[in-house]
Amino acid sequence: MKTLKIANIPGDGIGREVVPAATDVLHVIADLHGGLKFDFTEFPWSCEYYLEHGTMMSEDGMERLKDFDSIFLGAVGNLQLVPDHISLWGLLIKIRREFEQVINIRPAKMLKGVRSPLLNPKDFDLIVVRENSEGEYSSIGGNIYQGEDELAIQNAVFSRKGTERAMRFAFELAKTRRNFVTSATKSNGIVYSMPFWDSVFKDVSADYPEVKTDSQHIDALSAFFVTQPERFDVIVASNLFGDILTDLGAAIMGSIGVAPAANINVNGKYPSMFEPVHGSAPDIIGKGIANPIGQIWTAKMMLDHFGEHELGTTLINVIESVTNDGFLTPDIGGTYTTKEVTDVITTRLKEVEKTGKLVQSNNIEIL
Structure with a gap:
């Protein structure tokens, strides 16, 4: 037993x-x-x-x-x-x-009998792999001053080890599904961490030539979750981006309760x-x-x-x-x-x- x-x-x-x-x-x-x-x-x-x-x-x-x-x-x-x-x-x-x-x-898929708020959800079936230990949720920063001079600083920390670990997990998962990994990035607006994220994704991708890849800015990716969710298989994302995408994934399924x-x-x-x-x-x-x-x-x-x-x-x-x-x-x-x-x-x-x-x-x- x-x-x-x-x-x-x-x-x-x-x-x-x-x-x-x-x-x-x-x-x-x-x-x-x-x-x-x-x-x-x-x-x-x-x-x-x-x-x-x-x-x-x-x-x-x-x-x-x-x-x-x-x-x-x-x-x-x-x-x-x-x-x-x-x-x-x-x-x-x-x-x-x-x-x-x-x-x-966190997976998101059309459940039979559950109505999606999307007009034509097309039986999407995707899963988000979220880096869960660092990124934007790193507890580094602080507050100084008071009144109109009050200042809050929050540092986002991206290590090669943590970033690569999440990406390799996503690629290995994709090999058991439909061999497609999408990277969630924002390298056109976040000038240090996201170009670093893109660079690590490129390096890891080279070890998985059989897996198709794509990279999408988080704002466009969020829109595609609503307009074309069926196009995605495995999405790898930072702590914050993954958190947001997965709540959106729950919403297009019909309820966060499922x-x-x-x-x-x-x-x-x-x-x-x-x-x-x-x-x-x-x-x-x-x-x-x-x-x-x-x-x-x-x-x-x-x-x-x-x-x-x-x-x-x-x-x-x-x-x-x-x-x-x-x-x-x-x-x-x-x-x-x-x-x-x-x-x-x-x-x-x-x-x-x-x-x-x-x-x-x-x-x-x-x-």
């Missing part, structure tokens, strides 16, 4: 609703494997934890997390309780940085962390209508990370069978609850386990 030890951090808001839903799904899908088991340990770290303890996680939190196989995170943030720069840097970004989760990957993400440690020293793109959604907390698909698709990415690609493919196929049959939460035009959507997904997974195939409600076999 292969047992995977997972640290669950539901966090804030709807994270406490969608993490249990996805955990239930993972228990069910483990039964499809037969020799796979998930061992979940839950941690209460959140903004409420901060109000009680003065810190977003326990002092020994990182030490407690380091021996898990992965971390499954729901959402972080509650501006009514704790400022974002405290909540994020005290939990989410702390884990990313100290566990050397240097790559962030978008997954993974923070990957590539050296094997520490666990990777899996989290949906959505936040804590304070406006719908406790209503039972949070979309569980973002968290469940994130679980699919975790399965892929562990080499369980067949189970991951089964899970995304089940998700699409459910959305295609109209089992949708309100954010994507439906009336179903978090529990109802989750229950349909688990029921269909059990159907696969029992029969070896999945049949939608319209009796079309898709597995």
Whole structure:
């Protein structure tokens, strides 16, 4: 029996609703494997934890997390309780940085049955590889002076090691997909870091002659995400550009509630962390209508990370069978609850386990 030890951090808001839903799904899908088991340990770290303890996680939190196989995170943030720069840097970004989760990957694709706001989305299927450790989010800078002379300085740091690492990850990923990598740049406006980025991209590209490449300025690239998303396969981007592009990717899918993400440690020293793109959604907390698909698709990415690609493919196929049959939460035009959507997904997974195939409600076999 292969047992995977997972640290669950539901966090804030709807994270406490969608993490249990996805955990239930993972228990069910483990039964499809037969020799796979998930061992979940839950941690209460959140903004409420901060109000009680003065810190977003326990002092020994990182030490407690380091021996898990992965971390499954729901959402972080509650501006009514704790400022974002405290909540994020005290939990989410702390884990990313100290566990050397240097790559962030976020897919965006047309889900069957989910209406995109685009008039003609043409079944796009892309994935953004975001450099996750430095760039524009480097914590170097400061504030000086007061009043009208007040000055804020924020330094963006781009190392060859970090930049090349993200790009090579993108190229290796593209080899498993459609052999096309697009670089997000802004070398016509940012005079040092982006020409450096372009230079490293050119160097790395030379090692992958079988992979087609393109380079687009971030403003034009953002426009193409709306007008021609089907043209893209793998996009590699800096920390800030990747962050913006992936929220846009979620938007053209139809809702940020369906978008997954993974923070990957590539050296094997520490666990990777899996989290949906959505936040804590304070406006719908406790209503039972949070979309569980973002968290469940994130679980699919975790399965892929562990080499369980067949189970991951089964899970995304089940998700699409459910959305295609109209089992949708309100954010994507439906009336179903978090529990109802989750229950349909688990029921269909059990159907696969029992029969070896999945049949939608319209009796079309898709597995």
